[in-house]
Amino acid sequence: MDITRIRITAHAPGQDRVLTDEALGFLLQLHDAFECTRQQLLQDRRRRRAAFADGDSPRFLESTRRIREDASWRVAPPAPGLEDRRVEITGPIERKMTINALNSGAKVWLADCEDASSPLWRNVIASQVNLQDAIRGSIAFTSPEGKEYKVTAPETPTIVVRPRGWHLDEHRILVDGRPMSGSLVDFGLHVLHNADDLIAAGRGPYFYLPKLESHHEARLWNDVFVMAQQLLVLPQGTIRATVLIETITAAFEMEEILFELREHSAGLNAGRWDYLFSMIKAFRLRGPEFVLPDRARLTMTAPFMRAYTEQLVRACHRRGAHAIGGMAAFVPSAKDPEATERALAAVASDKAREAGDGFDGSWVAHPGLVETCRSAFDAVLGDRPNQLERTREDVPVDGAALIDLSTTEGDITEAGLRSNIEIGIRYMEAWLRGHGAVAIHSLMEDAATAEISRSQVWQWIHNESATADGRTITRERCEAIVDELAAGFDRNPGNRYREAIALFREIALEETYPAFLTLAGTERYLGDGAERPITGPIPVQERVAA
Template sequence: MHDRIRITAHAEGQERVLTDDALRFVLELHDAFECTRQQLLQERRKRRAAFADGDSPRFLEATRRIREDASWRVAPPAPGLEDRRVEITGPIERKMTINALNSGAKVWLADCEDASSPLWRNVIASQVNLQDAIRERIEYTSPEGKEYRVTATETPTIVVRPRGWHLDEHRILIDGKPVSGALVDFGLHMFHNAEELLARGSGPYFYLPKLEGHLEARLWNDVFRMAQQLLVIPQGTIRATVLIETITAAFEMEEILYELREHSAGLNAGRWDYLFSMIKAFRLRGPEFVLPDRSQLTMTAPFMRAYTEQLVRACHRRGAHAIGGMAAFVPSAKDPEATERALTAVASDKSREAGDGFDGSWVAHPGLVATCREAFDAVLGERPNQIERTREDVPVDGDALIDLSTTEGEITDEGLRSNIEVGIRYMEAWLRGHGAVAIHSLMEDAATAEISRSQVWQWIHNESVTSDGRTVTRERCLGVVDELDRSFERAEGNRFREAIALFREIALEETYPAFLTLAGTERYLAEGVERATTGPIPVADASAAADEEGAAEPEGAADEAAEARAAA
């Protein structure tokens, strides 16, 4: 191992993943791009401060020529990415990997980000499971003796989502400092699997999360170019779909496509992170920017319609795929009526997306694959996509993206309590290594937990009033926390004490951490703090347990997990 690199933890399978050559590859990427990454993160902080001071996102004058030049297009779809009408998402846990490969979806989003808690054992296991899945040698036997194997004759194309630029990997130190989690996830997968994927007629494909603008896309494009050069594979082999899940990225969609045009596979409507981004950006801007209960934020809200329709327009103008948002219900054989209602809601939501021009969409569970496919089959027929539908009827309207004045709904006591409960329950499971968790029949992941805690913070700081006439205060929220603390079921190895402390830090204090995952990692998962815990996940609704037969936990599962609410 290179003497500049130090590994501070150990997990099963590490020797297969952290080979000397793989670490040298990550080191070369780090040396080339860490300075730029830090500069871009500093620009994020400056922009965030400007929004707090009253500035608003806008289309960039400096890139007007890119938007107005009608001649450029992204690269044509790569092998395995021509037809993406159903994409299933989930963590790269071994059983869930097999379930996803057997699901019948066209694409599997193998998630190292919001659906995966970054415990060291998960970081390593994700890479081990990717290697085995790609080489068709993955199998699993549960503690109860049940065997899982890939039986599908046609498996989904694998697309890996690395962590965002803002997250560090504290267990790999270069010159004594943590390396980028994004470069670790990308670099290890790329080094070990790119050649194998190409030999099998596919390629190294990625989903890029949390981008806040085209310069961050440019950084990824530079990383791709260097990685392909180092591994001696043709330029343009890598393909990447960018999640438009920040308000600033929504104003730079065409520029993002342009920066990645030789490697672009389109854009995705990361709805729930997008809502989180809206709350974060405007949390101090007054009552006109305060949104109602999370459960009332449907995709028919005018500002969300503007976002999704402008995304389709931007993609199809440039020959790129537009991929819709998450359906995160957990079908249950124990409650057929609830499952039927869920399937009806998913069908309606996916039909709307297909009708709007999307080329495919996400689901969180194999039981939803057929419903999503049927909705897109009805519009696409035998065509692999509808990129030719350019949606020139959609106006490019920056004001519509940030106009929340017509959003219907109210803040309720039930919504406040739900946000606090979901936030604490999710973080407790996340601290134990579970990134996608079933709570009250919905898959929750980091994105929906971010909405929950951010709404609580915003309601407190704007002195919002619930429908029963009471002001949301820190003291009121602390009372709810105490009530929940007494009611939580505590399995052996639970981390509710730390989860409650973390929730209080990120939702109930004066300061507002930019990401709960950042605060949680630095406080609880860094060197010397991570606890190796196992055991069942406490869930708020036994019928929604994540080990439900066939489940494929995701933000995958819940990068949009409240889809139940969004499909209303």
């Protein structure tokens, strides 16, 4: 391969170790084979999004009815290390957090290159370095205060990597002047550098696939897996992937997605936060009946969320695939034991519901939640690794239930509005500094939860929604809240609140609705590879046009 076609526009520690000539040649082969299809599928997304805005609704596909009605097919049996997934811990591939995840006692560690990782170049490279060191047993870390971190657990979790979604470019690696797919960069570097070591350790190169919107996008991933295995001389089926069902369109194609990935499938996950974001995005202009209450009220017991999760378990277990539950985002705090006790009880109840519904495991965002999640699933699973035998044929396949928001209970409150604005700005400020998972008010916020926050504000404004006190939510009202909050934000050296506030105004308060905050933020603030902090006071009255 002619790797002189590739131009790398940034540099970070460890880059020479990661971006070897062999790695660049491998990425170039993947790019040449699949970039055209990726762009076509992204165009399909845009057309579908426009159709929803015009009044169309997602539905089960007539063209794939035969796949859903054929009861004979199954996905491959669980791969080594993925038989028992009762508790999975998620987080960015930062060095200290990698060690904490490996010591957590979870069955699986979701090493996240996507929603929990800010796409600064140093993070992209460091994630790959840290994965290599973790897999080879050489990872260690010493904090600035001198505290040493190392892996001490006798048994570490199976590593499953989440690459960036199909919509995200890697603009620091250019081929013929155009960016590579962030998905293929994250996937390709991991599988090339680590597949042999993982297999030798009795595991394999496993992935979580985010943001899929159709079975055609799953088919593209399957084609990528087939080609990668051919190039690396790996047996077909060595690569396995769990798909996050976190878009409303994917919820109508769950069995088709499993079908496309059959020999590479490791199941589906109920990506609850992005799923809520997808619902709001798809129906944001469809009137008051599609307006949801405060984010804090959008629990998994809401009827449309119950329909989504139960139909997911049914689809998975009919086909012999794992069904993995959603995120518990609470961050325990020794400073507030009473609040922690209440939150742990809520987490235990949520995980008990998932286990009772038939899920085979679930996610947590903090090591302090691992035992709570494990206990809930132990109570149902006992010594069994999973409950694939529970096919949930009692669950109706009901498309109307998936998009019926009319029975969702709760109000829009002043506190909920202020919380969305505060979380949106605080998260994006941390994201611009390179932190993709941030504890805010005892909850682990990532890009998905920030997307909900900013999307609700946009939807409430454009539907002239009112808070429980009867006041209409307007742009001017939200601007006043932004100004009030801005005056109280920390102004420590290195903060990026100036840009975060401008970005929030662009993605939540302007007339145009950007599809993803990560796209808007990258294009406006990270597109040139700049990672310099912005210092100085926050201009309370500054306005930024879209």
